[in-house]
Amino acid sequence: MNLEIILVGILVGIANFASRFGPFFVIQKFQQEGQKRGALWLKIALGSIGIAAISAMLVVATLPPLLQSPNKSFAMLMGFLVLTALYFKFKQIVPATLTAALTYGLIYTYFPI
Numbered sequence: 001m002n003l004e005i006i007l008v009g010i011l012v013g014i015a016n017f018a019s020r021f022g023p024f025f026v027i028q029k030f031q032q033e034g035q036k037r038g039a040l041w042l043k044i045a046l047g048s049i050g051i052a053a054i055s056a057m058l059v060v061a062t063l064p065p066l067l068q069s070p071n072k073s074f075a076m077l078m079g080f081l082v083l084t085a086l087y088f089k090f091k092q093i094v095p096a097t098l099t100a101a102l103t104y105g106l107i108y109t110y111f112p113i
Contacts, residue, residue: 005063013056017049054097058083065108072108079104 062076083100087093 002064005060008063009056009060012059013053016055054093058097062104075104075108075111078107 058080062079066073066076079100082103083096086096086099090096
């Protein structure tokens, strides 16, 4: 595997995690009123790691095939749309990711677009 692809995946994961976790961390730090909640930020961080990891894996998994054959970008677009629609409809990332991966694989393999 190419080192550039690994670095892109790591950077996407870090950026995604920071964009999801950062605002909650800042809000909790500046919120002085009320009771201190201890490790609330840790719960938020652990909840954000899953989405960041899946997004990074999506980039790393789809970048090499897309670079080899750019004409298959339709398959990646369809997979992303299925992932987005299912996640926002059911709020469960694992079934949405698996269904999107299946959609991407089927379109990539069987439709010569």
